[in-house]
Structure formats: C-alpha cells, structure tokens
Amino acid sequence: MVSQDIFLAEKSLLRGSWDDTIPEPLSPALHLAKLACSSQFREVLTSAQARPLFRTSSHDVQFSFNGLFNNQVLAECSAEDELSRFVIATVCLQAFVQGNWTGPDLDVHSFELLKSNSDSTLQWDEKTITAEAVAELALGGEPAYHLAEDPAFLRFSQLLISLRYEHLSTVEWWKLRIATVHLCILDEPVALQYDFKNLLKPLAQLFADDPDLLGRLYLEKGLLEHHLSQDQLASDDFVQAARSTGLKYELTGALGKRTKFQITEHSQLVLLAESHLVDKCQDMQDAHSKHSTFHVGQSSTTPNVQTLPQTLPLNDDTLLEQTAFTFSHREGSRSQLRHLDPSAQPPLHPLDQCILLSLCLNVRNTSPSHGLTTEQMNPYVSRVISHPRNWSIHSMALLLRSRLESSRTRTVERSTLQLQALIDQMPTSDSKTAERLLYFYSIPLPSKWEMEKELAERYLSLGVVKSALQIFERLEMWEDVVKCYGTLEQREKGIGIVRDLLEGRKEEANAVLSRGKASSSRQKLVQDAAREAKFWCLLGDLEPHNAAEHYLKAWSTSKETSGRAMRSLGGYYFARGKYEEAIVSLEKAVRINPLLSRSWFILGCACMRVERWENARSAFSRCVALDEEDGESWNNLASMYLRLGEPSQTTANNVEGKGSPLAIPDENTMVSFENKMLAFRALKQGLKHNYENWRMWHNYMIVSMDAGELQETCRALGRVVEQTADKVGSIAVDEDVLDRLVNAVTRAPANAEEAQTQSEGMLHPNEGHGLYRSVLSLFERTLLPRLSSSRIFRAYARLLFWQGQWEDAIKAYLDGYRCSAAGTIEKGEVDTEKWRAAVVEVEDIVDILRNFGPRVEGYKWRLQGRSIVRIFMGRTKDFEDEPEWDRLTNLQEELRKDEQ
Known part of the structure; x- marks a missing residue:
C-alpha cells in the first residue's frame, strides 16, 4: 500500500x-x-x-x-x-x-x-x-x-x-x-x-494548503477550548478558522422591518457573509458552486427538506418570521461585502456555517450580560438557518435560536416546542448517519441527555416543576431531582432519595446500587466510586449539620480523587471561619481539578484572611487566567500586589476584583513601583468587565494616583462621582485626590510654549498642560453640575487662576465661600469653635478679593469684601465678647480705608 x-x-x-x-x-x-x-x-x-x-x-x-x-x-x-x-x-x-x-x-x-x-x-x-x-x-x-x-x-x-x-x-x-x-x-x-496547542502545530503545517481541513483543525481546537472555558483562546482559533477557509463576514446594519404592521423601516443588525470554499462533500459535489444561490429546500446541493430537522414556524400575530430587509447599494462603502443583498445572500459552505455558529458562541462568552448579546447573536444564527446544508448543523442552529427565544414572551412557546422537536428527532432515521456525523466535531452539539436536561430546565423556568421532575428522574440526574423537590417544598423526600441510592434501596436503570450481601457466588456489583462520592457530597449539601462528615466520607469513598468533596469541604470550613482547614481542603481540590475558578477564588480569600499574601496572589492569578471577566478577582489581585513587599515574578495579566476596598499595606512595608504598576494594570483589566462597579473605580483611582497615572485617576474620579453622587452627594469626591490633580496641573508654567520648552518638546499626559484638559473637563462636565462643595470650588478656582481667568476664579472662590461654614452659618449659632473656624474663612476670602480683585477691570472687590464681613457679623452678634470679634472689626475698617 x-x-x-x-x-x-x-x-x-x-x-x-x-x-x-x-x-x-x-x-x-x-x-x-x-x-x-x-x-x-x-x-x-x-x-x-x-x-x-x-x-x-x-x-x-x-x-x-x-x-x-x-x-x-x-x-x-x-x-x-x-x-x-x-x-x-x-x-x-x-x-x-x-x-x-x-x-x-x-x-x-x-x-x-x-x-x-x-x-x-x-x-x-x-x-x-x-x-x-x-x-x-x-x-x-x-x-x-x-x-x-x-x-x-x-x-x-x-x-x-x-x-x-x-x-x-x-x-x-x-x-x-x-x-x-x-x-x-x-x-x-x-x-x-x-498539550494540544503544541501537538497540533505539525498538523497545521501539514494541511496549510488544504483550507477545508485547516479550518476544521482550528475550529475543533477552539471548541475544545470553549469546553474548557478558555474563551479568549477559543475566539482566536475561531477567527483563524475563518481566515483559513476564506470566509468573509461582517456584522452591520441595513434598513428593514421586523413586524407585520411596521410602516417605517429602521436599521436592523444583519450578518453579511460569503464563502470561498468549494464543497467537496460526497452528497453535494455534483452541483455545488461557490457562486450558486438557492432558497431553503430548493437546491439540488442540499438535502431534501424531509431529511432536515423540523423548523417550527413562529405563527405570531405581530412579529415576522424573519426580518424583511431592503437592499440598497452602499456607495462609497469600503466593505468587501457591499454587493450582497441582506435578504438574498448566497448559501454558505457547511464548514463556514459551523464557524459562524462558533463565533456566535463567542459573542455570548465574551460580551457582558446585557440586552445587546441576544441582538448580536441573532444575525449569526439567522444567516445559518436561512440556508440549511446539513442535518447536524441545522439542528445546532435551531437549538441556538431556541435558547435565544426562551426569554421573550412572544417566542418562548416556539422556543420550548422547537427544543422538544429536536429531542424527538434524534432516534429517527430521517437522514443518513454519515450526513449527521459529517460536521459533528465542528459544532458544539449537546448530547441527548444534555438536550433533555435543557428542556427540563426550560420547564423549571416556566414553573412547570413536575414535568421537569419527571425528566430529571428518567435521566437519573439526582442532584436536579433534589432541587425540584426543594422547589416543591419536599426537601425531606430529596434527602430520602439520596440515602436510598447510597444504601442500595433504590435501583437505577443501568447500575444496580446493591450494598447488601451477594445472593450468589458472583461478587456484588461495585458502584462507580466517583458517582458514590458525588452522592455523599449531595447529602452533605442537604444536611449541613453533618456536612463535614459526609464530605470526608465522599473523599475516602473516591480514594481521595473527588475534587467536589474537597471543594465542598473547603467552602464549609471557610463559611465557618476555619481558614487554615479551608486552605488545606481547597489546595487538594485545585490539584485535582485546576479548571474551576471558584475554588481558586475561595482559596485566595482564605489565604487573605490568614495573611498569606503570596499564596493569595497566586490563587487570584489562576482565577483570572481561567476567567478574565472576573472583576472581583482582578480587584483582589491588585490588593495582593500592594501587600507584597517585593515585586512579583509574574506578569499582571491576571487579577480580580469584586469591588471590595483595597488592602492597605503595612506602614513598614515598602511597596515597589513594579508592584504598584501591576496592581494598576490588574484593576484596569478588571474594569473592562466590571464597568459599573464604583468600588472598583474608587480602588483604581487610588492605585493610579499612587502609580503616577493621573489621566486614569481623573477618569476614575469622574466615574465614581457619576455613579454615586445622586446617593451620597459631595462625599462622593475624594477631595485629597482632587487637590493632587490640580496641583499636578498648576505646578507647570502657565504658558504652554514655555512648558513645552522645559519638557523638551513633549507635553507629559500626567502633569501640566497635558493633564489640564482632563481635569478641566472633570470639573465642568462631572463635578460642578452635580455637587456643591467649598473645597471643590476652591480647587476649581486654583485651576482658573493658573490660566489667568481672574474673574471666573474669584467667582469660584465666592461660590466656595457660600458653601463653607462661614457662608452657611445661621443666627443663634452657639458652637464657638465652629464660629472661630468661620472667622478664618472670612479672612481668607477677603484676602483673595484684595489680592486678585484689582486684576479684574471694573470689579468692585472692596464693596464685595465689606458686604461679606458685614453679613457675617450681623449673623453672629452673639460672639461679640470673643477675642476674634476684634479681628472682624479691624478687617471691616481696613476695607473701608482701602475704599477711600
């Protein structure tokens, strides 16, 4: 051969x-x-x-x-x-x-x-x-x-x-x-x-000239990473698969209608896509051409409609089955797909359809949990459903559409019925086995039991608990059965089922859990140790008073291989403040299964409680390596960097943060600048995925200030104020940080040309004129429209003085005075210390008027100063016997003489 x-x-x-x-x-x-x-x-x-x-x-x-x-x-x-x-x-x-x-x-x-x-x-x-x-x-x-x-x-x-x-x-x-x-x-x-990443490299070189197999290779590798929750790696491989096959795609907008009674067309999301692969599959190769066009069920290159999964109609009195687009040539557009009509796009190669479905999965995995996610996924799924090419691919597309429609009132009925139809078709022979397996490894098609479990969970979400319970019992998914009984307020029945399984009083379909004496010479059937350990863990979850005992039983039953037993025991100890015991258990758990970020997170928190900063840093680094969208872990990792006295040898690509306050290092601990920058980058990464968390923004503000990244400090302070000012008022502003920002601007020469000369032709973004615009915008767009604080107005006035805007600066100082204790003091005040502090404020504002008032042409600063002193003295006559009263009298006399 x-x-x-x-x-x-x-x-x-x-x-x-x-x-x-x-x-x-x-x-x-x-x-x-x-x-x-x-x-x-x-x-x-x-x-x-x-x-x-x-x-x-x-x-x-x-x-x-x-x-x-x-x-x-x-x-x-x-x-x-x-x-x-x-x-x-x-x-x-x-x-x-x-x-x-x-x-x-x-x-x-x-x-x-x-x-x-x-x-x-x-x-x-x-x-x-x-x-x-x-x-x-x-x-x-x-x-x-x-x-x-x-x-x-x-x-x-x-x-x-x-x-x-x-x-x-x-x-x-x-x-x-x-x-x-x-x-x-x-x-x-x-x-x-x-290590498939390295093992598959020779194959990528071997099939470099075969776009079909090269695309499959990257796609299947990406799907493995998808199963391991390594979403960024999966995303890279999906994109590489598209490049390998030559697939061109673009998510864009086009005018169209989504309802039957819509008159005005609005911009709708649409996925434009075009294949460049030639289909060589045995059942399609006779008539296929990459330029062919056909509609659903009308092409000789596709399976007969009867061989495809049943696509249920929506039958809604308002929504259209699919968006009706209006095609118009986009003159001047640089898009390579501008020639495509959104409502009549050519069919895609089946492999390219698999790639689009995988990219659709990645949209779900890497986007925040907000309404746009469904809107982004729908065009991918619709593009595949519009031209069915393969039984398994079409099943996957219908399943994804079912998931997307499960949360909408008008589509939830079709969603559930479609899922049931997909399950019913599995055992039938409506299509050839070869066709079903043709692209199986290129799509994340769930197994039969996973689809039935999904249907049961759909029933649970609709409140049909008993129907869900029947499915879970048939599938022998006992953990879900117990949850259903908990929903039905029959918790004891759930506990009874688990005990019956453990004690051999309940038989399962394919495994008799017999723990009694054997009735014949044959050895008794041995239950899978991993499953038995799972039951002991489940019993521990149901009986908190004996939880530790049950978890340890699961650990011994599994011969110390059950990661769940140690995860559960570690969580049990952590919840009860036994941090050392929790660390021991969780370290065993992560050695067995290092892919579960929750175990690493709790381990990191336990290490924090006992001040094992390096161990905590390592744990939180693993958290964000597994899930880079875990903002809580990024925050905690930043805190650990600030706790470490010496710089770490690891990079700052992994961190986390729920938004808890940063751990403040001990006074004797010298935090290196490298660690400060690592903490800064950690929080910056975490905020990408936790943008609405004001606590994380506050932490980011403190760390960026300490690291000298004042542009980011300015941005962070603005975000904190935007999110909290309505609830807490002026205390939303860290006034010390604000003063430091203004100081960083005003210590440079006011003349921009002179400042640029001193900095060798470069304006530093974190000081002087390079920072000025950001700080000015912070005041005028964020702080002043929302808050009134004496210190905020004074800081703003200093910024205006630096720019020589004397009149605006004086006005800002006066606004600050009106917000101060002196400006708000009322008649009948009896607090002497407060009054004395107010006297100092009066003297300060008069000094400001005296020093800068003459610089404003036509400004009657003496009259303004006398008015301020007179009003203050009129409100506080009860303090005439105090020594400071003479200072006010003298100040008033000085202003009168200056006017003369």
Missing part, C-alpha cells in the same frame, strides 16, 4: 467522506476506511481485522479494559495493520457519538464484539462492561454520565488511539476529538494531560 493512499485515507476519515481518487482495488485496510467513511460501523467492527484485536476468555472473572486487547496483534506495526487499528479506533468513537449525540439508534453494541470473540460463556454481562467503562471514564474526580449509551465504545477508542503509530499523520487530531467528547460526558470540565 502506497503511503500516499494512507494519507488520503486519513484525510477522508477526518472529513467523513471517501476520496474517490484513491485507486482501486483497495487493500483490506483501505476498504475498512471506506466503510468507516460511509458510516457502516457494524461491518467495520465485525470485520476480519477487528475480531483478532479483542482477547476475551472464560477465565476472566473480573472484567477490565486494560487487558482487553490481544498484545500479539498489537505488536504488528506494518502500515496496513496500523491503519486497520486506527480505523477501528475512529469507528468506536463515531459509534459512541452516534449513540449519544446524533442518532439514529445504533445497530451494533460493544458487548457483541466481546461475546463473538470469547471461547466460551463469558463470566460477565453487558451491565458489568458498561459499569466498568463508566468507572474508567471518570477523570480528575469527575464522574462520567452513567446512562450514556455504550460507553465501552469510547473506552475502546481511547485505548486503541493511545497505541504507537509510526506510519500515520493524524493520530493527534483524533486524540483531540476523543478528548472533546470525553469532556462532554463529565460533570465538570477537567484539565487534560495533552
């Missing part, structure tokens, strides 16, 4: 359609690959090449996957043998996906493979194999879903793909696919042992 034929066969397996350029006659291994591409899984798994792989014996009392395969057969490493094993590994994965994601129902089962290869009656049955597969698929302490259909297929695939391959090029890609599928059956995502 020529190596080129092997490579073409590998590419065919990746695409899911056979390459007809491979010459006939085919070798046995190539024939096996062709059967796999046409989804004839039974023929592959019962073939002459597959049967010798499995070694089953009547002497095997306890089943284990580790010793399943025939070592003698595996030792053969010719290219033909490697390809055969490789095809069988991929088919096992495909069979598992068909059974649990795409449907229709499987016509082959893993137990048949083992039974047909045994030399006599087996000592174990299908339930034993399934239970062992579920147990071995548990990863990082997270249990696999126990009702997954034929999980042994996934285990077979994992073991076969982990063998040594010397003649094949795409093994790492299939490891990526297996890992992604594996993550989808776990309760929580866990860290993977493979």
Whole structure:
C-alpha cells in the first residue's frame, strides 16, 4: 500500500467522506476506511481485522479494559495493520457519538464484539462492561454520565488511539476529538494531560494548503477550548478558522422591518457573509458552486427538506418570521461585502456555517450580560438557518435560536416546542448517519441527555416543576431531582432519595446500587466510586449539620480523587471561619481539578484572611487566567500586589476584583513601583468587565494616583462621582485626590510654549498642560453640575487662576465661600469653635478679593469684601465678647480705608 493512499485515507476519515481518487482495488485496510467513511460501523467492527484485536476468555472473572486487547496483534506495526487499528479506533468513537449525540439508534453494541470473540460463556454481562467503562471514564474526580449509551465504545477508542503509530499523520487530531467528547460526558470540565496547542502545530503545517481541513483543525481546537472555558483562546482559533477557509463576514446594519404592521423601516443588525470554499462533500459535489444561490429546500446541493430537522414556524400575530430587509447599494462603502443583498445572500459552505455558529458562541462568552448579546447573536444564527446544508448543523442552529427565544414572551412557546422537536428527532432515521456525523466535531452539539436536561430546565423556568421532575428522574440526574423537590417544598423526600441510592434501596436503570450481601457466588456489583462520592457530597449539601462528615466520607469513598468533596469541604470550613482547614481542603481540590475558578477564588480569600499574601496572589492569578471577566478577582489581585513587599515574578495579566476596598499595606512595608504598576494594570483589566462597579473605580483611582497615572485617576474620579453622587452627594469626591490633580496641573508654567520648552518638546499626559484638559473637563462636565462643595470650588478656582481667568476664579472662590461654614452659618449659632473656624474663612476670602480683585477691570472687590464681613457679623452678634470679634472689626475698617 502506497503511503500516499494512507494519507488520503486519513484525510477522508477526518472529513467523513471517501476520496474517490484513491485507486482501486483497495487493500483490506483501505476498504475498512471506506466503510468507516460511509458510516457502516457494524461491518467495520465485525470485520476480519477487528475480531483478532479483542482477547476475551472464560477465565476472566473480573472484567477490565486494560487487558482487553490481544498484545500479539498489537505488536504488528506494518502500515496496513496500523491503519486497520486506527480505523477501528475512529469507528468506536463515531459509534459512541452516534449513540449519544446524533442518532439514529445504533445497530451494533460493544458487548457483541466481546461475546463473538470469547471461547466460551463469558463470566460477565453487558451491565458489568458498561459499569466498568463508566468507572474508567471518570477523570480528575469527575464522574462520567452513567446512562450514556455504550460507553465501552469510547473506552475502546481511547485505548486503541493511545497505541504507537509510526506510519500515520493524524493520530493527534483524533486524540483531540476523543478528548472533546470525553469532556462532554463529565460533570465538570477537567484539565487534560495533552498539550494540544503544541501537538497540533505539525498538523497545521501539514494541511496549510488544504483550507477545508485547516479550518476544521482550528475550529475543533477552539471548541475544545470553549469546553474548557478558555474563551479568549477559543475566539482566536475561531477567527483563524475563518481566515483559513476564506470566509468573509461582517456584522452591520441595513434598513428593514421586523413586524407585520411596521410602516417605517429602521436599521436592523444583519450578518453579511460569503464563502470561498468549494464543497467537496460526497452528497453535494455534483452541483455545488461557490457562486450558486438557492432558497431553503430548493437546491439540488442540499438535502431534501424531509431529511432536515423540523423548523417550527413562529405563527405570531405581530412579529415576522424573519426580518424583511431592503437592499440598497452602499456607495462609497469600503466593505468587501457591499454587493450582497441582506435578504438574498448566497448559501454558505457547511464548514463556514459551523464557524459562524462558533463565533456566535463567542459573542455570548465574551460580551457582558446585557440586552445587546441576544441582538448580536441573532444575525449569526439567522444567516445559518436561512440556508440549511446539513442535518447536524441545522439542528445546532435551531437549538441556538431556541435558547435565544426562551426569554421573550412572544417566542418562548416556539422556543420550548422547537427544543422538544429536536429531542424527538434524534432516534429517527430521517437522514443518513454519515450526513449527521459529517460536521459533528465542528459544532458544539449537546448530547441527548444534555438536550433533555435543557428542556427540563426550560420547564423549571416556566414553573412547570413536575414535568421537569419527571425528566430529571428518567435521566437519573439526582442532584436536579433534589432541587425540584426543594422547589416543591419536599426537601425531606430529596434527602430520602439520596440515602436510598447510597444504601442500595433504590435501583437505577443501568447500575444496580446493591450494598447488601451477594445472593450468589458472583461478587456484588461495585458502584462507580466517583458517582458514590458525588452522592455523599449531595447529602452533605442537604444536611449541613453533618456536612463535614459526609464530605470526608465522599473523599475516602473516591480514594481521595473527588475534587467536589474537597471543594465542598473547603467552602464549609471557610463559611465557618476555619481558614487554615479551608486552605488545606481547597489546595487538594485545585490539584485535582485546576479548571474551576471558584475554588481558586475561595482559596485566595482564605489565604487573605490568614495573611498569606503570596499564596493569595497566586490563587487570584489562576482565577483570572481561567476567567478574565472576573472583576472581583482582578480587584483582589491588585490588593495582593500592594501587600507584597517585593515585586512579583509574574506578569499582571491576571487579577480580580469584586469591588471590595483595597488592602492597605503595612506602614513598614515598602511597596515597589513594579508592584504598584501591576496592581494598576490588574484593576484596569478588571474594569473592562466590571464597568459599573464604583468600588472598583474608587480602588483604581487610588492605585493610579499612587502609580503616577493621573489621566486614569481623573477618569476614575469622574466615574465614581457619576455613579454615586445622586446617593451620597459631595462625599462622593475624594477631595485629597482632587487637590493632587490640580496641583499636578498648576505646578507647570502657565504658558504652554514655555512648558513645552522645559519638557523638551513633549507635553507629559500626567502633569501640566497635558493633564489640564482632563481635569478641566472633570470639573465642568462631572463635578460642578452635580455637587456643591467649598473645597471643590476652591480647587476649581486654583485651576482658573493658573490660566489667568481672574474673574471666573474669584467667582469660584465666592461660590466656595457660600458653601463653607462661614457662608452657611445661621443666627443663634452657639458652637464657638465652629464660629472661630468661620472667622478664618472670612479672612481668607477677603484676602483673595484684595489680592486678585484689582486684576479684574471694573470689579468692585472692596464693596464685595465689606458686604461679606458685614453679613457675617450681623449673623453672629452673639460672639461679640470673643477675642476674634476684634479681628472682624479691624478687617471691616481696613476695607473701608482701602475704599477711600
């Protein structure tokens, strides 16, 4: 067999359609690959090449996957043998996906493979194999879903793909696919042992000239990162996938109508997109052209309408089924897609449709939680739904539309019915298996049980608790069952279910949880330890008085592999102020599963409480590495940088902040400038995702002032005032910060040319004229329209004096005086100390009038000063016996003499 034929066969397996350029006659291994591409899984798994792989014996009392395969057969490493094993590994994965994601129902089962290869009656049955597969698929302490259909297929695939391959090029890609599928059956995502970023680099170079496979590679890598909540990395890969395929897309606006009775057209969001890939799929290649146009169900290049998932109509008396756009050529537009008519765009290549759906997911993940998110996602989904090309892709698009419509009154009914229709279609044979699997790895299509769980959660949101409860019970998702009973105020019933499961009084569909004595010579069935540990954790959540005991039981049951047990125990200790114990538990939890940012966050908080600043910094850094939108962690990380006496060796790309006050360093701790800048950058990053949190802005103001970033200090002070002035008034302003900003401006020469000369031709943005405009805008647009404070007016006046605006500056000082104690003092005041402080204020304002009044032409400053003194003395005659009264009398006399 020529190596080129092997490579073409590998590419065919990746695409899911056979390459007809491979010459006939085919070798046995190539024939096996062709059967796999046409989804004839039974023929592959019962073939002459597959049967010798499995070694089953009547002497095997306890089943284990580790010793399943025939070592003698595996030792053969010719290219033909490697390809055969490789095809069988991929088919096992495909069979598992068909059974649990795409449907229709499987016509082959893993137990048949083992039974047909045994030399006599087996000592174990299908339930034993399934239970062992579920147990071995548990990863990082997270249990696999126990009702997954034929999980042994996934285990077979994992073991076969982990063998040594010397003649094949795409093994790492299939490891990526297996890992992604594996993550989808776990309760929580866990860290993977493979570094796919580096492992897939050779593949990117290998397929550099194949835009279809290169686009798939980046897309599938991005979807794995999506499952691991690494949204920024996923975003980069989705964009790279679009570049690889040549997809052009643009989210823009176009005139259109959204309702049946709308007369005036308004600008509506629309996604313009155009493919440049040529579709080479076997069922589409005859008539496809990248320039072809067609409508839903009317093209020979698409599956028949009957083979597509049912698209339910909206049937609303007001809303249109889809936005009606008006096409107009955008003269002068630089867009590459200006020639496209928004209402009649050409069909997209199926892979490009997958990319758009993934970009749509990224909009959800990287946008704030506000109304625009749905509006941004709708155009992506509508662009895909408008031209159905593939069963699975269309299902994913309808599912996304269902999710988007679930929160709107006029669309919630269709949303729920559409979700139910998607679930009902899974086991049917309305389309070919090969078509359903063609682009499965390029979309985040949920499994059957995940879709049913989503339907149950939809029922819960609508208040239909009993219907949701029935679904959860059928799916044996006991944690959700317990929540439903809590909603129905039947908490004790939920506790009873968990205890019955633990004590063997309740049977599950595929795993009998028997804890009694065995009634036969066979060993009793062993429950998956990870699931049993989960039940003990759930019981701990339900019984707080025995929570610690139950969590420790879960930890021992799982043989110290249950991350949830330690997460729960750490949270239990933290809530009760036992921080040292919490740290011990949480450190174990994050070692098991380092992908859950909440565990890192609580660990960081516990370290803060016991003043382990370096450990807290590390924990909060991990938080923001996992979720860069976690503003609370950015804030806390900034606080830790200010606590550390020496600069950290890590960068400031990770931080967090809920908006709690910054930890103030000890007086004896010298905070380095590097750490101050790290804290500054941390808060700056956190504010991108927590823009409305005034506490974080206040912290940012303090840190930026300390770091010398006065432009940002000015901006932060303005945001604090905008968000809090209506509630707290003038105390919203940190007047010390305001004075320092004014000082930074006024210490430079007032003449701009002179200041520029002194600074060697550059105006520094954080002082003098470089800062002046920002500070002036802060006063005139933010502070003065909202607040009246003596100190604010004085600071404003100093800024005006610096610019030589004498009259405006005097007016500002007078406004400040009217807000001061002297300007607001009333008759009958008895507080002597307050009166004495007011006397000083009167003297100050008179000095200001005396010094600057003469600079304003025609300004009667003496009259103004005498009036101020006279009014003040008239209001405070009760203090005539005080020594300071003579000072007022003398001041009044001096003003009279000056006037003469």
